[in-house]
Amino acid sequence: MRMRFDPPTDPAAYQFVHRLRVRFADTDAMGVVHHAAYLLYLEEGRVELLRAVGAPYDVLRQHGVDLPVLEAALRYLQPLRFDEVVEVGARATQIRRTTFQVDYLLRSGGVTRATAVTVHGVIDDTGRPVRMPATLRATLEAAAGSPAATS
């Protein structure tokens, strides 16, 4: 794995937070949110993070750039239940020539429910890996909070 799994558990480490509400369809017969639904929450948070920093995902796709998930890892700490409001903290990190990482912190009611990391590549519209466009890189570095967070 290319990933470094050490997403901060301190909410203050995340400059961006997206709120969403658990759907009934996300639950399973254990009475809690199914573990696969968390990936949808991460994606929703990531899309909103990109929008917030000025690189909306649909604009990227219109420019022939896509950001496929290369790796994903999740740590489930406390279950989520129907109708709870989840705060998805997200931050870009590990920004490299062709890949970057996003760290996530999922909290609800002041309690950490999960942490997660996704690693993304950059591909063109033929599906081939390409270098990250300079504007995207600059945007992600801004989202990462400081150049020092990058490498």
Place this chain on the structure above:
Amino acid sequence: MRMRFDPPTDPAAYQFVHRLRVRFADTDAMGVVHHAAYLLYLEEGRVELLRAVGAPYDVLRQHGVDLPVLEAALRYLQPLRFDEVVEVGARATQIRRTTFQVDYLLRSGGVTRATAVTVHGVIDDTGRPVRMPATLRATLEAAAGSPAATS
């Protein structure tokens, strides 16, 4: 609605049956299969019906033809539970110039769990509605069991 909702509840009316098993992810906090998962079962049954009659859906798509869902209706009679094996009966009917209907009967353990109908259009790869290709029409009519079933 273009649809005629009268899918037979007699299993003998369905020449084609596809078997699938309920996934845990399909359940919800009521302890039974979530109502949206049934549409996935219908789709899986429809794809296998098309394969069985010689019009595999991926081949249709390679020929620039797609079969979007125009209408869908479901009647939920008895809940489905995790790990149950579902028999999805499917049959083409109401075959017209640009649309056709599929009737469904979902059974498990000898008990009817749901009936359903979907109506499909035919579009080309620009997304515009087109007449049904003659070969597809012939295939569906064969799947419908008899020319009398069409109009």
Place this chain on the structure above:
Amino acid sequence: MRMRFDPPTDPAAYQFVHRLRVRFADTDAMGVVHHAAYLLYLEEGRVELLRAVGAPYDVLRQHGVDLPVLEAALRYLQPLRFDEVVEVGARATQIRRTTFQVDYLLRSGGVTRATAVTVHGVIDDTGRPVRMPATLRATLEAAAGSPAATS
């Protein structure tokens, strides 16, 4: 089918509207929202409608009352795409002793994308159908806009 499928296409007929944004995961290889995802949008709209009229679904469930979907029907008019904001209009109607109906109008960018109807029963925590509690009935009738809308 118990349902009466005639959801108004005039937005003014819906006193309640819930906004949501299409997730990337909701799309399929046709490049548009998969037809099954619409049932999730209806559910999210219905949950918010119940909350808005003072009968939050999780409170109903805590009181041992559940509202299973007995029937569902959808008419897909124009596709939805990733990142579009959808306005889900919802209104209770056809309120009877043990069942009620919800009509839906899905619009985005001022264009109707789909109409839909769900029919719900009322069950207790043993799964048996029961009469609708008087408070729920009163709430739904209020949500329906006028007693004349009920029967």
Place this chain on the structure above:
Amino acid sequence: MRMRFDPPTDPAAYQFVHRLRVRFADTDAMGVVHHAAYLLYLEEGRVELLRAVGAPYDVLRQHGVDLPVLEAALRYLQPLRFDEVVEVGARATQIRRTTFQVDYLLRSGGVTRATAVTVHGVIDDTGRPVRMPATLRATLEAAAGSPAATS
């Protein structure tokens, strides 16, 4: 993370393989299987692994034992497409007092598409972590191929 992410990429390392077919609903607007759907494939493979070794998941649940996912990690190597048949190799490993790990290898057409790991706890029907029942432990160790694979 408790997990050790080193699932073998040699198919021979997996004594158990489950086959499934990609649903159209699993795809997204990139034209390939959405990354969240892989967790559903892992779950389906895991359920069949448990059945194959004599510890069917629904029987475990009837005995008041559940196996929640504590951690999950996936590495996406080559995309999967609609209608492809996926071979999900699964093997239990890292079997401890209260947790165990499952390694996965996803292949199609002779090409590795993804590797993955999930870590599971054991809880009773009140949701509290418990020691693994001896019979489950013995079963998993058998599934792991040899006692040497455990610790």
